[in-house]
Amino acid sequence: xxxxxFSLGDKGYFLGGKRLWQYDAGQNTWEQKNDxxxxxxxxxxxxxxxxEIYLVGFTGQVMRYVPATDTYSALAxxxxxxxxxxxxxxxxxxxxxxxxxxxxxxxxxxxxxxxxSLPPSIISMxxxxxxxxxxxxxxxxxxxxxxxxPIKVWRYNPAADQWHGLEEGYPGNGVYEINAISLEGRAIxxxxxxxxxxxxxxxxxxx
Numbered sequence: 327x328x329x330x331x332f333s334l335g336d337k338g339y340f341l342g343g344k345r346l347w348q349y350d351a352g353q354n355t356w357e358q359k360n361d362x363x364x365x366x367x368x369x370x371x372x373x374x375x376x377x378e379i380y381l382v383g384f385t386g387q388v389m390r391y392v393p394a395t396d397t398y399s400a401l402a403x404x405x406x407x408x409x410x411x412x413x414x415x416x417x418x419x420x421x422x423x424x425x426x427x428x429x430x431x432x433x434x435x436x437x438x439x440x441x442x443s444l445p446p447s448i449i450s451m452x453x454x455x456x457x458x459x460x461x462x463x464x465x466x467x468x469x470x471x472x473x474x475x476p477i478k479v480w481r482y483n484p485a486a487d488q489w490h491g492l493e494e495g496y497p498g499n500g501v502y503e504i505n506a507i508s509l510e511g512r513a514i515x516x517x518x519x520x521x522x523x524x525x526x527x528x529x530x531x532x533x
Contacts, residue, residue, distance in 0.1 A: 328503070332372045334379060334393060341369060341381075348393070360396050363389065371412035371453075373419035375433050380419055382409050388431075402436045405429060411451035413460045415484050420460055424448055428482075428489075442487045444480055454506040456513045456532065459483060463496050463504060463515070470501045471521045477501060500526035 329342040338349035344361040362369065368384035379391040386404040391397070406429050409421040419431035426444035431437075448464035449471070455461065460482035469475035476495025483490065498504070500518025504526075507514050516529030 330369060330372055332374055332379070333507075334374050334377070337393065339372075339379070341372070346391075359393075360398070362391075363398050365389075365400065366398075370409045371421055373412055373414050373421075373431065375414050375417060375419060378433070380431065380433065382412065382421055384408065390433075402438060405438050405440075410448075411453035411462060411464075413453035413455040413462075415455045415458065415460045415482070418484070420453070420482065422448075422451060422453060422462060424451065430484075442482075442489055444489055445491075448478070450502040450504070452504050452506050452515075454508050454513050454515075456508050457511060461506075461513070461532075463506065465501055474521060477504070496530070498526060498528050498530050500528070 329340060332339050336351060340347045346359045346362060348357045348359050366381060366383045366387045366389045369381045370384050371382040373380040381389050381391060382404050388401040388404055389398045390401055406423050406427055408423055410424050412419060412421040420428060422428045422444060426446045428441045428443055430439050430441050447467045449468055451462055451464040453462050462480045463477050465471055466478045470477050478495055479492040480489045481492060498516055499520050501520050502518055504518040513532040518526045520526050
């Protein structure tokens with residue numbers, strides 16, 4: 327599994343396998359934290375909600391990591407199969423699967439609820455949130471990788487529980503392993519590799 331990177335407050339995190347490292351930008355230092363428990367197999371998606379991190383595993387295990395105490399605890403299992411991407415919006419986590427199935431996690435109730443689905447057959451999904459909406463980028467039916475079509479972009483409205491496909495696709499050169507982060511009211515998206523398996527180096531901003 328590729329490593330995962332995410333942030334909480336002014337700290338960055340790098341999760342490779344079971345090893346979790348915390349980066350302090352102010353001090354420019356790394357600190358190794360407690361390993362992810364063996365019961366959590368292959369973390370697929372990290373959901374940062376308030377001051378805690380929710381780690382969703384490949385086979386449905388979910389654990390909460392509390393940075394303040396450097397501790398893990400098991401939570402309600404993810405009810406779907408093979409989560410592919412996720413984001414956090416309005417204090418709740420969303421996880422999506424390649425077949426389009428979407429699930430919302432409520433950290434207060436420690437419960438999952440199925441939500442409106444995306445189109446099926448989305449490959450290499452990447453999720454992020456921006457200004458109260460959730461977004462997913464992905465290669466629908468491998469059209470981007472095989473036929474140089476643009477990566478598709480969908481926006482999720484949590485109030486209406488609706489997905490809306492944007493008319494303009496992602497303009498970048500990447501197809502797989504695209505990176506996306508939200509920062510100060512904008513999303514920064516880019517990198518990855520394209521249909522010739524060449525590394526993409528372009529980065530784009532979504533306001």
